[in-house]
Amino acid sequence: MIEVRHISKSFKGLQVLKDISATFEKGQTNLIIGQSGSGKTVLMKCAVGLYSVDHGQVIYDDRIFSDMSEHERMNIRKEVGMLFQGGALFDSKTVEENVMFPLSMFTKQSFEEKLERVNFCLKRVNLENVNKLYPSELSGGMIKRVAIARAISVNPKYLFCDEPNSGLDPHTAGMIDNLISEITKEYKMTTIINTHDMNSVLEIGEKVIFISEGNLCWTGDKHQALNSDNEKLNNFIFANELTRRLKK
Amino acid sequence: MLSTVGKYVLLVREAFRRPDKGSVFRKQLLFEFQSLGLESLGIVLFISAFTGGIAALQTAYNIDSPLIPLTMVGFVTRQSIILEFSPTIISLILVGKVGSRITSEIGTMKVTEQIDALKIMGVNPVNYLILPKITAAMIINPILIIFSIVVSLLGGYLACELSGLVTLSDYLKGLRLDFVPFTVIYAIIKTIVFAFLITSVSGFYGYYTEGGALDVGNSSTKAVVNTSILIILFDLILTQLMLV
Numbered sequence: 001m002i003e004v005r006h007i008s009k010s011f012k013g014l015q016v017l018k019d020i021s022a023t024f025e026k027g028q029t030n031l032i033i034g035q036s037g038s039g040k041t042v043l044m045k046c047a048v049g050l051y052s053v054d055h056g057q058v059i060y061d062d063r064i065f066s067d068m069s070e071h072e073r074m075n076i077r078k079e080v081g082m083l084f085q086g087g088a089l090f091d092s093k094t095v096e097e098n099v100m101f102p103l104s105m106f107t108k109q110s111f112e113e114k115l116e117r118v119n120f121c122l123k124r125v126n127l128e129n130v131n132k133l134y135p136s137e138l139s140g141g142m143i144k145r146v147a148i149a150r151a152i153s154v155n156p157k158y159l160f161c162d163e164p165n166s167g168l169d170p171h172t173a174g175m176i177d178n179l180i181s182e183i184t185k186e187y188k189m190t191t192i193i194n195t196h197d198m199n200s201v202l203e204i205g206e207k208v209i210f211i212s213e214g215n216l217c218w219t220g221d222k223h224q225a226l227n228s229d230n231e232k233l234n235n236f237i238f239a240n241e242l243t244r245r246l247k248k
Numbered sequence: 249m250l251s252t253v254g255k256y257v258l259l260v261r262e263a264f265r266r267p268d269k270g271s272v273f274r275k276q277l278l279f280e281f282q283s284l285g286l287e288s289l290g291i292v293l294f295i296s297a298f299t300g301g302i303a304a305l306q307t308a309y310n311i312d313s314p315l316i317p318l319t320m321v322g323f324v325t326r327q328s329i330i331l332e333f334s335p336t337i338i339s340l341i342l343v344g345k346v347g348s349r350i351t352s353e354i355g356t357m358k359v360t361e362q363i364d365a366l367k368i369m370g371v372n373p374v375n376y377l378i379l380p381k382i383t384a385a386m387i388i389n390p391i392l393i394i395f396s397i398v399v400s401l402l403g404g405y406l407a408c409e410l411s412g413l414v415t416l417s418d419y420l421k422g423l424r425l426d427f428v429p430f431t432v433i434y435a436i437i438k439t440i441v442f443a444f445l446i447t448s449v450s451g452f453y454g455y456y457t458e459g460g461a462l463d464v465g466n467s468s469t470k471a472v473v474n475t476s477i478l479i480i481l482f483d484l485i486l487t488q489l490m491l492v
Binding site: 048049050074075076077078080081082084085086088089090091101102104105106160 | 365
């Protein structure tokens, strides 16, 4: 479980997060939703430690992450996997080397053992025979899947996904969402997903928090989101004709 | 200015931490030997051969007085090559070739979140990316400079031979005249300091790149300009400390 308590964050005097408190449950897909510029990515980067918080605490299973030194954080980070918006695969490495990288850094496995794990992870994300390809030779969906394979290669306890299906067609986006949801259940991870895609909310939103202008406006699940009387949330969810018809 | 120097010092300190894993560091080091050293060999030898020849010809052309022996051609060529041309000018060329490459590589990794990915995995990105480059350059650049000195002197000999201005015997005699082995050590020490500057300053500008492709280009330019200035500055300081 990951908990954020009263966190605030400003950049050059502009307050981006305002006293946000939320809990992200283990074994569930926790979604952070909100419009572009609402502070979702900043919240995620604060939670994962890429940004330091101005006020408040970030707690990983009773360990106060935000109070730790950079060296102490390194140990927790070995339990963290993250899927970046653009994949963030290492350009100079092949798919196999990308997925093997965390294993090479943090385990003492032999090459054969690591390769077996790499092949298992790639198979788990429905990718085979791509080991020797470079990221530049992959499609957007494949890049995301390789990034997921790399993130799960060391069995992380916490998985962060920043806009996992941005730039993908609806079919591939749905496949990535379902894959993340399945992996979360399978490995009992605490998964936090940053998205503004309503399809993701309806598919895998077990816990949803809605942020608007840096404030936490609403918390619930996907069913409650559709029936909420929160005006800001409704404006966000039912912003297009299709979702308005769906509500009717 | 002061905050930039402070950030640079902190980054260098971070780079010199113990690597997370020795075997990964050694692999990276071997890769950097190839990418920073072997891939620069061609341009270094080409420029060295021609500049050695030009230095010899210009010296011969400027000796008008019959009182100055032609052995001076070999002597002046040797001194200018060992003291200044090979360590300093070749290092300045390597700033353009190797330094800009390092800044672009690390800068692109920064703007495409690859460095964030390393951090999230618990890897020290400064140590993982910059230390192998600094170490490799400080080992391989002196070797490149030794090759450069040898090829420059050969270039000088070929130019004298082909132009017929100086005989081989005069040229070789000049090369051996009043040779002080310490000048080679001085050249190597300068090269090691310049190699450190090239890799660490370029790595620094790459690591602190923010924005997009345009900013990667700007960082590369800043890295090349500032490293070149630092090399000239340290050239003066080291010469004052070691030769004067």
